[in-house]
Amino acid sequence: MSVHPKLMIGAGIAIAGLGLIGAGAGATYTAQVSTNTSISTGGIGLSLNGQTGSALRLGVDAKNLGPHFTPISKDLLLKNTGTLDLASDYLSVTATGCDGGTGAALAKALQVRLTDVTHNMQVYDGALCSLADSPSGQGFTTPPVHTGVGGQLPHQLGAGASILYQVVIQPTDTAAGLPAAAQNSSTTVSFAFTGFDS
């Protein structure tokens, strides 16, 4: 069957028109909706006797000690200055001489008693070097997660809360006093408190 030329032209136009309709249908509507929120973190901070920093020197008058010196007592007020509760806090004690170096005779002849005055609880009472050498001493528990920060203190410290500790240092042998080898020697005792929010 032959097709008349005019009819061919008509059919061609019709197909082209359908093609355009198809192109229009391929476009899509789009829309957007969104959700947002604000997330902010808290912070932690510690102060010791009202001072902050990692190299505080809280002086004690402990020079020219005699063999039977009056026990050295120092109050340490530890405060959480942050906005987060501290789930755990630790105390690391170091003393020069405990490693056998300079001042060993003096360091090894000293005893430390650490008391949580706020909770009326004795945390540690023993040889200075035992506390300094071991992360876990009397009244301390072995840190389950955090290492290198000493022994865990028995009480948590909430945001803004304080705990008063008292440190007393005296000769281990109160009757005999310091040994002669401790003359003209010195030891530097450091207390480092560390807090964690988890």
Place this chain on the structure above:
Amino acid sequence: MAYSRKVLTVGALGVAALALIGTGAGATFHDSAKAQQTITAGNLSVLITSPSGSTSPDGKTVTLNTLTNEPSHFSAPQETVTVTNNGSVPATVTGFTAADTYDNAALEGALNIQLVDSGGHQICNDLISTLKAGTGFIAIPGGTTIATGGSMNVYVTFSSSGNSDGNYGTGLPQAAQRGSVTPTLTANVTG
């Protein structure tokens, strides 16, 4: 040649009659019919809501609960986000685009987002910073089509890195303290 008056009259009538027939044969019967259709474009429109959030007046933005004073390890409560099709054509959610603003890069770098669909399938569980480093687009394979009047839910959980699903991850770094991030998830919808 002379014709009588009667013959002339008949002849004139005959011509007139022929002329009338000719006029009638020239006209055509005719009729017409037409079809018309009104074509109205559909309307693609979706709204977003959350039981724990507040939606903007235009229904296009929902602000979820603000999370403040978060510690180093946290996993915020799971939030339900509902996208509702209030248009006249089916709407297909092809995915979400993650973006944020922040004042603390350490926090942003350790902030995790988890998206789960209503079937419990995880759509995404990644750091926002990682998503942003790519296209920021979280695709829903095949998309989720919402019928007119229907809705779909997605569940969003923000957490410190590695902390989703109760996994006690590495948490936020020290530098993330006292920072803030405002993440935004945009649902991309086609009709």
